[in-house]
Amino acid sequence: xxxxxxxxxxxxxxxxxxxxxxxxxxxxxxxxxxxxxxxxxxxxxxxxxxxxxxxxxxxxxxxxxxxxxxxxxxxxxxxxxxxxxxxxxxxxxxxxxxxxxxxxxxxxxxxxxxxxxxxxxxxxxxxxxxxxxxxxxxxxxxxxxxxxxxxxxxxxxxxxxxxxxxxxxxxxxxxxxxxxxxxxxxxxxxxxxxxxxxxxxxxxxxxxxxxxxxxxxxxxxxxxxxxxxxxxxxxxxxxxxxxxxxxxxxxxxxxxxxxxxxxxxxxxxxxxxxxxxxxxxxxxx
Ligand SMILES: Cc1cc2nc3c(=O)[nH]c(=O)nc-3n(C[C@H](O)[C@H](O)[C@H](O)COP(=O)(O)O)c2cc1C
Numbered sequence: 001x002x003x004x005x006x007x008x009x010x011x012x013x014x015x016x017x018x019x020x021x022x023x024x025x026x027x028x029x030x031x032x033x034x035x036x037x038x039x040x041x042x043x044x045x046x047x048x049x050x051x052x053x054x055x056x057x058x059x060x061x062x063x064x065x066x067x068x069x070x071x072x073x074x075x076x077x078x079x080x081x082x083x084x085x086x087x088x089x090x091x092x093x094x095x096x097x098x099x100x101x102x103x104x105x106x107x108x109x110x111x112x113x114x115x116x117x118x119x120x121x122x123x124x125x126x127x128x129x130x131x132x133x134x135x136x137x138x139x140x141x142x143x144x145x146x147x148x149x150x151x152x153x154x155x156x157x158x159x160x161x162x163x164x165x166x167x168x169x170x171x172x173x174x175x176x177x178x179x180x181x182x183x184x185x186x187x188x189x190x191x192x193x194x195x196x197x198x199x200x201x202x203x204x205x206x207x208x209x210x211x212x213x214x215x216x217x218x219x220x221x222x223x224x225x226x227x228x229x230x231x232x233x234x235x236x237x238x239x240x241x242x243x244x245x246x247x248x249x250x251x252x253x254x255x256x257x258x259x260x261x262x263x264x265x266x267x268x269x270x271x272x273x274x275x276x277x278x279x280x281x282x283x284x285x
Contacts (some may be wrong), residue, residue: 014085017194019030019187021174022084028283030164035282066252066273068155071101078129078155078256083111084209087201091120098124105129105155108142113212118149127153129256131160132237132245135230138215143249145213152251155276156242159257164284239270246271257285 004010015023021040029036061072069244076097083089090112098121100114106114128146146154146221162275173184188195188208202209211231217229246253256276257268267275 018085018176019184019191019194021172021184021187022167022194024168024172025081025166025174026079026085028166028168030166030283030285033282035279037282039282040281043109061163067103070103073101074102075127076104078105078107078157079259080107080109080137081111081209082107087198088112088120090117094121094126095122103127103153104105105153106146106151108213109211111209111212114146114149114151116212126151127155129155129157130242130245131157132234133231134234138218138230140248141215142213147251153254154245154249154251155254155256156245157256158242159259159278159280160233160284161237161247162227162285163233166283186263239266242267242272 004013011027013089014026018026051226063070063073065073076093082093086092090106090110094104094106094117103125104117104121106117107129108131110117110147112120114126117124118126126146126149128142128151130139130142133142143154173179173181188199199209213230218231242255254270254274254276255272257280258264258267258275259277259279264275264277
């Protein structure tokens with residue numbers, strides 16, 4: 001990894017190592033990918049004003065957030081299926097976050113359960129990202145599990161009322177659940193490093209990776225057909241649901257995907273502790 005000096009270098013290696021379907025799932029956006037380009041441009045337009053002659057021996061990037069101090073102003077965002085990139089990838093991310101003194105946010109759609117991630121990273125500060133499922137009893141059960149793992153902060157993603165339209169994923173055959181096609185299988189076979197170090201390792205230990213937080217009776221391996229409606233993301237999620245979550249969840253509550261001041265104010269009124277101003281990387285709605 002010594003030769004990997006920046007994000008572009010890592011991206012180039014990932015493109016070679018990962019099956020095309022998985023790489024594009026991570027790398028690309030939705031529809032015509034205009035939102036991705038727009039977000040990139042917005043970030044590029046940010047300029048920082050320097051103050052000269054103010055050097056420090058020890059550079060301190062620490063920030064205080066919710067009465068805690070973190071070593072730098074970063075949080076590892078929830079990313080579905082991170083465990084497909086590297087075997088036990090979610091635990092690795094959590095350990096890295098713990099080492100750097102920043103939180104790791106577990107995705108509802110992770111390949112490892114929050115319990116296993118906690119076991120693999122006992123000292124990490126874990127947050128849980130919640131996609132509210134159509135079956136509320138199952139959803140509340142997931143919240144209980146998160147609390148049982150000492151996750152004090154809940155991020156509810158509110159910007160995904162519809163499954164994203166990712167045309168390239170239709171073309172390259174990548175879908176969850178993963179449906180084996182000639183194209184998909186030959187894609188995997190052309191990436192033996194990933195096949196051996198990730199997929200075969202799962203197959204020889206825990207079996208075909210799946211969305212680990214689905215309750216066992218719904219946990220279809222990703223090679224099987226669609227998941228039950230119960231664990232589909234709620235399309236009609238509303239402010240009333242957020243009020244109910246606020247009542248149920250004792251810890252900090254953050255809404256992810258707020259993009260207007262009107263919605264931000266409403267989040268504050270309803271008792272949210274914070275918001276994530278995010279367009280989901282231009283990959284969802
Ligand atoms: C591969 C991948 C999977 C993601 N999965 C989730 C997810 O499960 N839940 C979620 O809320 N956001 C998910 N995101 C979005 C990220 O959390 C984050 O919002 C996005 O990378 C853009 O960063 P930003 O929100 O800081 O602008 C995913 C992003 C990527 C690239």
